[in-house]
Amino acid sequence: MKSVHRISFQKLTLAPLFLLFAIVSHAQQGPTVRKDVPLDSIRLSDPFILADQETQQYYMTGTGGMLWKSKDLKSWEGPYRVTETDPDSWMGPRPMIWAAELFNYQDKYYYFATFTNRDVKIDTVAGNVIERRASHVLVSDEPAGPYIPMEDPTYLPADKPTLDGTFWIDTDGKPYMVYCYEWLQNLNGTMEKIELKPDLSGSVGVGKLLFKASDSPWSREKDANGNDVPNKVTDGPFLFETGSGRLGMIWTSWIYDTYVQGVVYSESGTLDGPWIHEEEPITPPNFGHGMLFTSFDNKTLMSVHSHKSVNGRTIRIPHLFEVDLTGDKLVVVGPYVP
Template structure:
């Protein structure tokens, strides 16, 4: 029953995103961070413009000079309507990354008109992580040569960026649990200019590897949760490679962290036993402010009296001076 309710809630939330993403944005100024409704917030601190740029699900952009008052939203994504995405795709979990003099928008696109699979009665839509490029952090972000980064038969999401110890750029992404029923975290090498993939993806770990994420099966037994969500890579000041990622503890949206024993993407990835943030916060990322403070951006996850999801960006201070990050207030 809980699984059915969760899938139903996710479908309702996705439909809400479809309608909200089709409306033209109304520009607002001096908006406090806690007055913005945004899932999967990602903040790029751009020193060249002395500006913080925030994006996330929906693909819109917000700008701020102080992290307190924001201006937006701006429409900055220009996808190709003739591509597999179709004319009006949903946009999830957009991220902004500066690399080699360019700015890249890693985002997940969903074409709800294309069905690629049906698993356990659930229709799987065409969904994949993708990369767009711009000369400026404020966009516009446009397609590159490759129209497909990840296999068309796989629903993938939440792609993020990392340059590993071999000096090569990679996309780290999730193969969605709705198809494989045990979500995976995977990597794929990218071309030097990030314009397309090199080779095939490789599994880094599975949702069931986590000691903290859990759910109940049809008989009420406690089992590992199936969801992998929101990867973000970082190194501590001691050089240790870690990954933030999000799943569920029963019906509580929860973020954990794993660390690579080898110091590379290939791991093995050892998961901390306990979540790293308070309950009902997740899909986090780390960035350093212009005055050197390390912050974690996450969104809250709650339901209002009308049953609607409420997701609001929240910033936590983080200490990365040791081998493990410590999340403060």
């Protein structure tokens, strides 16, 4: 928080002075931390859970830039503010933070997230103003942060809105970010990859197309003439391998106004694909933006969020599903209750 200058303290009574200090103290302390919070009482979009073996604790993040902790997936503590961004960077002093993900790699913890500076406009397409938005990576020595900037000020082009970056080591041994190029600008969202530096402190080269939103056989929307066409949204990629060694990706789009998640598999076993889409979504309606992790009791779980309208306001609630990866495909077993 910036210092307050040029205040005439002779004009302040005791009550306003106390109020000023209270506001500053609250801003520095961050949000109120709650304990023993059930998972379904948390309001969170794009939930991502890191099961950290060293601390034997689960760390959950997502949209909003906050962090929750749990020992058992049932009772959670938080939220904690864990990011420290540079106010003089392209992100601005208070960026929006979406879809944060946590990865433990080479004795460091990395925070992949989407940052938006709403004060910077980069384009206008079909009447939509495109804000400065991009996937980026922060680093920490601890899973609970703080996560701070690294070497490169940008990972992806400044004139291109990108989001939902995730992490994968491909068969060439190199680290990559897989991310979405947002449909608001290209009108047909894409899934892309870009190589990262060995310490993830920046990117190498340029992005490469993996597939387009219109390649999906299961997503749907109505075009301007009322015809059924594939939905234009690509959202929430997450990479995984099946028990047979097959490379897959879960990702999310829409069937009209319903949020759903599908799966796509790489024929080559690498990020280069080609990527072959399953015909049907893998989650029930209204669940999406998933990721996979292994619990401390060795279950493979998928975290997702649902949408719910309450008093005209949409809220998003995290959920867990158990999945089976032992065969050639990802199979959703059913809801998981800790």
